Amino acid sequence: AKHLGGNTFQFFTDNLQACTVERLQLENQLRKGIEQGQLEVFYQPKLCLADDSINSAEALVRWRRPEQGLVSPGDFIGLAEETGLIGAIGEFVLRKACQQARDWQRQGLADLRVSVNISVHQLRKGNLTSLVRQVLDETGLPARLLELELTESQLLDNVENVITTFRQLRELGVKLAIDDFGTGYSSLSYLKRFPVDYVKIDQTFIRDLSVGGEDAAITRAIIAMAHSLELKVVAEGVETQAQMDFLKSQQCDEVQGYLISRPVEAQVFVELLKEQAAT
Numbered sequence: 001a002k003h004l005g006g007n008t009f010q011f012f013t014d015n016l017q018a019c020t021v022e023r024l025q026l027e028n029q030l031r032k033g034i035e036q037g038q039l040e041v042f043y044q045p046k047l048c049l050a051d052d053s054i055n056s057a058e059a060l061v062r063w064r065r066p067e068q069g070l071v072s073p074g075d076f077i078g079l080a081e082e083t084g085l086i087g088a089i090g091e092f093v094l095r096k097a098c099q100q101a102r103d104w105q106r107q108g109l110a111d112l113r114v115s116v117n118i119s120v121h122q123l124r125k126g127n128l129t130s131l132v133r134q135v136l137d138e139t140g141l142p143a144r145l146l147e148l149e150l151t152e153s154q155l156l157d158n159v160e161n162v163i164t165t166f167r168q169l170r171e172l173g174v175k176l177a178i179d180d181f182g183t184g185y186s187s188l189s190y191l192k193r194f195p196v197d198y199v200k201i202d203q204t205f206i207r208d209l210s211v212g213g214e215d216a217a218i219t220r221a222i223i224a225m226a227h228s229l230e231l232k233v234v235a236e237g238v239e240t241q242a243q244m245d246f247l248k249s250q251q252c253d254e255v256q257g258y259l260i261s262r263p264v265e266a267q268v269f270v271e272l273l274k275e276q277a278a279t
């Protein structure tokens, strides 16, 4: 294998350089894309199980590239976080989602809560609270209709800072959620330290829900524990009626997933709300 060493190394170096160039190109294109208004916000409904109504929507960013078409956040959020572009993206999504929710409220369609994903990088910058206050002022959206989602693993990264910012945000009246719950290895008692309103059970537990199975036991435990701390529970990635029935039987508060709807453009989301108003 020794004589192959040189070639292997050569190949590796070329490959690495290609990757770096590609990343730089992507970063430049993303920066340009942000400036040129190529970002869009899609909305995915959350269904309140107490009355089967859509009472909330998660805002999810999409990048519409001129040639490649619609790109999912999984393909650029990581890069955006590494390069700091997440600040501009996050601010865009926050403003857009608040404007949209306020429009729907004005049109008398719904008092919809809108949730926006926040990256820990936005927390580190330290001006998140003032940005949120400014956007709420600007758009006129009542603070109680805005929810911010932060993943469990990001919370654990920066505990003191996160708690301080969460307290400020809650003072504004904004709702807070722990996203992807169950994947961050935090102990349940740890949850008490974070001033939040919602826990979102990660989709990996919902995917393999089968009555009597391990994930069913975990899901049941998360719901019971969250309720004992007076937190509401949202289950993500609900794709089947069986999953929905199980979650209902466990008094889960809200469900989100393809069974109800995929994330859709604002104009399509409005149709869902109108349909609901008509039935």
Ligand code: C2E
Pocket (backbone or CB within 6 Å): 044, 059, 060, 061, 072, 073, 074, 077, 086, 089, 090, 093, 117, 118, 119, 179, 180, 203, 236, 237, 238, 239, 256, 257, 258, 259, 263
């Ligand atoms: P997330 O916050 O956990 O969002 C849920 C993801 O699950 C979304 O993927 C959604 O389309 C997908 N999903 C919803 N229901 C189902 C289902 O029934 N089955 C399956 N298989 N998937 C479902 P999406 O839109 O591709 O977003 C991926 C991730 O990108 C999000 O995960 C979030 O972490 C991040 N993200 C999206 N928008 C933003 C944003 O504006 N800011 C930040 N910081 N992150 C964002």
Ligand code: CA
Pocket (backbone or CB within 6 Å): 058, 117, 149, 179
């Ligand atoms: Ca989320």
Ligand code: CA
Pocket (backbone or CB within 6 Å): 179, 180, 200, 202, 203, 236
């Ligand atoms: Ca999630």
Ligand code: CA
Pocket (backbone or CB within 6 Å): 180
């Ligand atoms: Ca996730």
